[in-house]
Amino acid sequence: MQNNQNSSPQNLPIGVFDSGVGGLTVLKVLANHLPDEHFLYLGDSARLPYGTKSPQTIRKYSEQALGFLADMGVKALVIACNSASSQFRESHFRDIPVENVIDPGAVTALRATQGRIGILGTRATVTSKVYESALLELAQSKNRKVEVFAAAAPLFVPLAEEGWIDDPITNLIVFRYLQPLIQQNIDTLILGCTHYPILRASIQRAVGNSVSLIDSGEALAENLRKKFDNQVLFRRNPAEDLGGSEQSKSPDPNLNPQSNRRIDILSTEESSTFSSMARRLLGEKRIDSIKVVNL
Numbered sequence: 191m192q193n194n195q196n197s198s199p200q201n202l203p204i205g206v207f208d209s210g211v212g213g214l215t216v217l218k219v220l221a222n223h224l225p226d227e228h229f230l231y232l233g234d235s236a237r238l239p240y241g242t243k244s245p246q247t248i249r250k251y252s253e254q255a256l257g258f259l260a261d262m263g264v265k266a267l268v269i270a271c272n273s274a275s276s277q278f279r280e281s282h283f284r285d286i287p288v289e290n291v292i293d294p295g296a297v298t299a300l301r302a303t304q305g306r307i308g309i310l311g312t313r314a315t316v317t318s319k320v321y322e323s324a325l326l327e328l329a330q331s332k333n334r335k336v337e338v339f340a341a342a343a344p345l346f347v348p349l350a351e352e353g354w355i356d357d358p359i360t361n362l363i364v365f366r367y368l369q370p371l372i373q374q375n376i377d378t379l380i381l382g383c384t385h386y387p388i389l390r391a392s393i394q395r396a397v398g399n400s401v402s403l404i405d406s407g408e409a410l411a412e413n414l415r416k417k418f419d420n421q422v423l424f425r426r427n428p429a430e431d432l433g434g435s436e437q438s439k440s441p442d443p444n445l446n447p448q449s450n451r452r453i454d455i456l457s458t459e460e461s462s463t464f465s466s467m468a469r470r471l472l473g474e475k476r477i478d479s480i481k482v483v484n485l
């Protein structure tokens with residue numbers, strides 16, 4: 191991992207940030223959709239959770255995280271955190287394009303729904319009502335009628351950070367949090383926190399297979415691809431690396447072998463659960479480095 195300020199703009203990495211491991215679910219989708227691009231991920235684990243904090247604090251932390259990634263040298267920023275996205279809605283940070291998770295999630299949910307959408311998120315996201323606003327505005331522009339129901343599930347974040355995936359205790363908690371939404375007969379459920387896809391199997395079981403689960407990663411990757419096309423931001427020479435002195439990884443056979451792209455991961459807290467979740471979600475071979483930083 192190095193400061194990338196001297197690289198040509200197209201060859202800079204895409205900066206992705208979340209409060210912890212949740213954004214790695216978005217990074218995984220982005221890395222699959224953009225196989226030639228470098229990624230620099232920042233998990234602000236030292237200050238996790240964001241979702242229980244005030245709007246002002248979340249905004250301040252988000253700007254610090256975005257500023258840190260911008261200083262490292264990135265060509266685009268992805269706020270892979272719904273709580274942070276709910277407080278930072280601008281399309282740019284210091285002239286760098288910013289992609290959030292709310293808008294793509296709303297677009298995908300509206301495409302999938304027959305009219306009854308559930309939103310599951312942190313307290314901060316649910317209280318901000320960003321999804322309701324985005325969905326209702328979008329529905330109006332398409333002349334559609336939708337009903338939206340939201341519930342906060344604050345215990346999901348520590349369960350996901352702890353890696354208690356599909357655990358009996360997790361299943362019980364998931365079932366309890368989802369009851370109010372199930373009672374509203376939702377047909378579509380937005381996973382409005384990037385930690386929640388980690389618990390996807392439990393959540394799907396609780397709501398039943400007839401309910402579509404919306405994870406904004408896919409739609410977000412599509413948006414980013416379009417943005418790159420318009421602004422000629424795609425990496426120009428995938429065979430060229432960033433000129434770093436660190437040892438290169440062995441290429442992932444599932445990815446373009448010519449690509450030689452890097453995935454570097456930063457965390458604000460020394461944490462073995464963060465590192466093992468990163469390896470579990472992305473696969474050992476895809477990660478070039480995991481380091482601790484101070485914002």
Ligand code: DGL
Binds near residue numbers: 212239271273
């Ligand atoms: N993963 C984040 C989100 O999407 C935040 C979880 C938290 O820190 O509370 O909201």
